[in-house]
Amino acid sequence: MEATLIQVPVERRHRWAAAAGAIALVCVVLAAWSHLTTQAAVLRPFIPIFATSVALTEGLTAFLLWTQYRACGRFYFAILASAYAFTTVAAAFHLAVYPGVFVTVSSRSDGSQTAIWIWLFWRGAFACLVTAALAARTRPPVQLAARRCFFGVVTIVGAIVLSAALCQWAIAERATLPDLVANAGAYRHLSVNPATLVVAALCFAALCIHISATRLRTLMDLWLAVALFAGLADVALTLGAGARYSVGWYAARIASMVSASALLGMLMYETSRTYSKLADAHRALKAFSVRDGLTGVFNRAHFDERYASELAQAMDRASALTILLVDVDHFKHFNDAFGHLAGDECLRRIARTLDAALTHRTEFVARYGGEEFVVVLPGCGAHAGLVTAERLRQAVVDLEMAAPTPGMPYVTISVGQASSDSGLDSRPADLLASADAALYRAKTLGRNRVEGEVSPGPKTAFSEPSAIYSS
Ligand SMILES: Nc1nc2c(ncn2[C@@H]2O[C@H](COP(=O)(O)OP(=O)(O)OP(=O)(O)O)[C@@H](O)[C@H]2O)c(=O)[nH]1
Structure with missing residues (x-):
């Protein structure tokens, strides 16, 4: 101009x-x-x-x-x-x-x-x-x-x-x-x-x-x-x-x-x-400023702004909201084995897959940082959130992207879930901390799995490690 x-x-x-x-x-x-x-x-x-x-x-x-x-x-x-x-x-x-x-x-x-x-x-x-x-x-x-x-x-x-x-x-x-x-x-x-x-x-x-x-x-x-x-x-x-x-x-x-x-x-x-x-x-x-340059999904700044307002709206309407923290498993190995360019492409494909797997207009994926993504599911309670998380995990496995890690034929993700209707404190940071804790458990329990923070009651693993691990 x-x-x-x-x-x-x-x-x-x-x-x-x-x-x-x-x-x-x-x-x-x-x-x-x-x-x-x-x-x-x-x-x-x-x-x-x-x-x-x-x-x-x-x-x-x-x-x-x-x-x-x-x-x-x-x-x-x-x-x-x-x-x-x-x-x-x-x-x-x-x-x-x-x-x-x-x-x-x-x-x-x-x-x-x-x-x-x-x-x-x-x-x-x-x-x-x-x-x-x-x-x-x-x-x-x-x-x-x-x-x-x-x-x-x-x-x-x-x-x-x-x-x-x-x-x-x-x-x-x-x-x-x-x-x-x-x-x-x-x-x-x-x-x-x-x-x-x-x-x-x-x-x-x-x-x-x-x-x-x-x-x-x-x-x-x-x-x-x-x-x-x-x-x-x-x-x-x-x-x-x-x-x-x-x-x-x-x-x-x-x-x-x-x-x-x-x-x-x-x-x-x-x-x-x-x-x-x-x-x-x-x-x-x-439109450009809210997107992540590498993966094309929303960026962290947009997530921070939109997540807080979606959660506030959910609280006002007394409806639920679920967030899923997604981390690519052993991604360092992937980079080391195939190089950073292949790593970038891997992140792009995972981002596209997560985005495509969402079904509601209000749901969105953002890149949380590095090889981590966050999925926001407004109007979605704890159980439905775990179902969605499992669907996302499976969708990434179905990509069948070769992984260099021994015992893992394909690239996988671990997911930590937290929902505002779980009786947890529903401030944005607290919900994120719960999802992060669940993700940490998913990692320590073997990766390629979904862990949810459901309260009251004991913290439950939603999925057992997939069959591809045991092969
Ligand atoms: N190619 C590429 N790599 C990235 C990007 N952002 C972060 N990484 C890499 O992602 C890797 C993350 O490694 P770690 O934090 O050790 O995690 P990990 O290897 O996935 O191990 P776990 O999370 O424990 O399964 C690092 O090697 C980063 O360099 C990116 O934009 N592109």
């Missing part, structure tokens, strides 16, 4: 999605092109909706880019986040000064000029900052967490302060800044003003530099190109629109929304995919 989106290579489906977005935008531009200057209805709520949605999407994009920066330390993401933070602030100011939203339409102190100057800063700064980010693309990540945080905060806060300062300056200097919009919102001076042409050139250059520098190899490159392309379309349409609330003006605002949301859509989609991949990886890791 890729650590950050900068490393996610572009796949065919990504190209199709980005191409679909760009083609939809081109269709909007073409559809509007011959009617750019046609006046449309003046929808006053449009600007608040437009500016709020742009500010929100760009703010969210800045935040997600910041989280990418925090995760990987690549300064590239910090600069991109600052580009979006800049435009978030500019969009908010744009809304605040737009004529007819919070200020009157006609007075000289309104935002008839400042709104468009702020829009120019917004478009120009976005193009510049995205291009500046390219320079940091190949820089190694900032490793130290404190430095990472410091540089990131300085970059983003710097962009926010710069944006707010430029917007404030545009508001303060509204009397001296050249007029871009004539009375009644006509863009008479807009397309001939050098500032506008510089911003248009910056947007075009940013798109070309971005494509040639990145070759659109990663997801980030691809969707940033869509955002830059939409930004350029916004500028081109605004220049051709002729006036506010014309067809071209509305089309430009749509392009601006595409520019604001292109990267956000990709970031949200990829973040949700990353979460589902993480959940899969977590599930796989969890």
Whole structure:
């Protein structure tokens, strides 16, 4: 799984999605092109909706880019986040000064000029900052967490302060800044003003530099190109629109929304995919972490946790629970005679056999350590436990794995049994100690046998040594 989106290579489906977005935008531009200057209805709520949605999407994009920066330390993401933070602030100011939203339409102190100057800063700064980010693309990540945080905060806060300062300056200097919009919102001076042409050139250059520098190899490159392309379309349409609330003006605002949301859509989609991949990886890791690497049955840590909770549940429900401690007989001889690899294979086969011999979903086998296994049988009393233990012992004999020990043709196991319904103290450790004592007896009484701890009454051997011993 890729650590950050900068490393996610572009796949065919990504190209199709980005191409679909760009083609939809081109269709909007073409559809509007011959009617750019046609006046449309003046929808006053449009600007608040437009500016709020742009500010929100760009703010969210800045935040997600910041989280990418925090995760990987690549300064590239910090600069991109600052580009979006800049435009978030500019969009908010744009809304605040737009004529007819919070200020009157006609007075000289309104935002008839400042709104468009702020829009120019917004478009120009976005193009510049995205291009500046390219320079940091190949820089190694900032490793130290404190430095990472410091540089990131300085970059983003710097962009926010710069944006707010430029917007404030545009508001303060509204009397001296050249007029871009004539009375009644006509863009008479807009397309001939050098500032506008510089911003248009910056947007075009940013798109070309971005494509040639990145070759659109990663997801980030691809969707940033869509955002830059939409930004350029916004500028081109605004220049051709002729006036506010014309067809071209509305089309430009749509392009601006595409520019604001292109990267956000990709970031949200990829973040949700990353979460589902993480959940899969977590599930796989969890399943893997409870298994013993050699035998594939549950490991000791899982046994410790699950055994205690199964026993507690059995106590709560007043039902029984049996545990069987299983030890491979004379396993050292086996290893010495056939080698450790054969010993490993022997343990694997015994583990599989024990596991396969269990009949209930709640029963389980774990490797207790070395050549010892433990079997937990919830809902199983002392007598049924001894029957199961005997079945397991026989199943291992039936494997007919050759043993090197004199008088023992096959590998065998000894089993010590203890049950919670035997009148014994039923704390997990006590039950285990009883099973261990029973196993010890099975060993001392000749191996290949089951010994149970049944109380009250004398401790009983369940099975006599098998016939294979006496041969
Ligand atoms: N191949 C292999 N051997 C192991 C593994 N874990 C423990 N052993 C071996 O198991 C053997 C256990 O020996 P002992 O404790 O003397 O027990 P034993 O020879 O089975 O004798 P009894 O238990 O008294 O029947 C040691 O030789 C360990 O090296 C393992 O993962 N793989």
